[in-house]
Amino acid sequence: MVLPICDVCLKSGILCPGCGKKFKNGEVTQTELDIAKIIFKLGDGKIGFNRAIDRGDAVIIITDKNQVGQIIGKGGKIVRAITKEIGKKVRVVGDGSDLKSVSSDLIAPARISGINIVYGRDGQEKYKIRVMREDARRIPGKPEQLNAIIKLLTGKETIIVLDDQ
Numbered sequence: 749m750v751l752p753i754c755d756v757c758l759k760s761g762i763l764c765p766g767c768g769k770k771f772k773n774g775e776v777t778q779t780e781l782d783i784a785k786i787i788f789k790l791g792d793g794k795i796g797f798n799r800a801i802d803r804g805d806a807v808i809i810i811t812d813k814n815q816v817g818q819i820i821g822k823g824g825k826i827v828r829a830i831t832k833e834i835g836k837k838v839r840v841v842g843d844g845s846d847l848k849s850v851s852s853d854l855i856a857p858a859r860i861s862g863i864n865i866v867y868g869r870d871g872q873e874k875y876k877i878r879v880m881r882e883d884a885r886r887i888p889g890k891p892e893q894l895n896a897i898i899k900l901l902t903g904k905e906t907i908i909v910l911d912d913q
């Protein structure tokens with residue numbers, strides 16, 4: 749599994765010419781470097797991610813679909829370590845996932861009861877994501893922030909609401 753910088757750099761803590769170049773021209777960000785170091789250490793070199801999006805108050809780590817659980821770690825161990833190091837909330841999302849998977853990953857541990865299409869006054873298609881009412885307190889962040897992240901990752905307009913039942 750790949751990380752944004754090579755193993756040599758991760759082991760030595762000093763950027764090699766190749767990775768240094770990537771860092772200089774912005775292909776790899778400081779946040780990605782910080783996260784890569786932690787994941788390399790805690791994941792025994794077996795876990796990777798593709799990129800990390802820094803949203804100011806939160807960072808979204810994009811990884812292969814089958815690695816989402818591993819990056820979160822047992823009981824959230826790895827995600828907690830990253831949060832501690834970079835001082836930001838961390839969400840992990842599978843790369844190239846559909847709206848349902850992206851939303852589930854982002855809203856977890858709150859659970860989604862359903863998603864349906866609604867039309868705004870302007871006729872624009874939006875997706876209403878219904879979160880189980882009993883999970884209201886487990887939604888990790890403000891709905892408008894989560895909506896913005898979902899749009900960034902899937903290109904779709906969403907409205908996160910609590911389910912009526």
Ligand SMILES: [Zn+2]
Nearest residue numbers: 754757764767
């Ligand atoms: Zn390197």
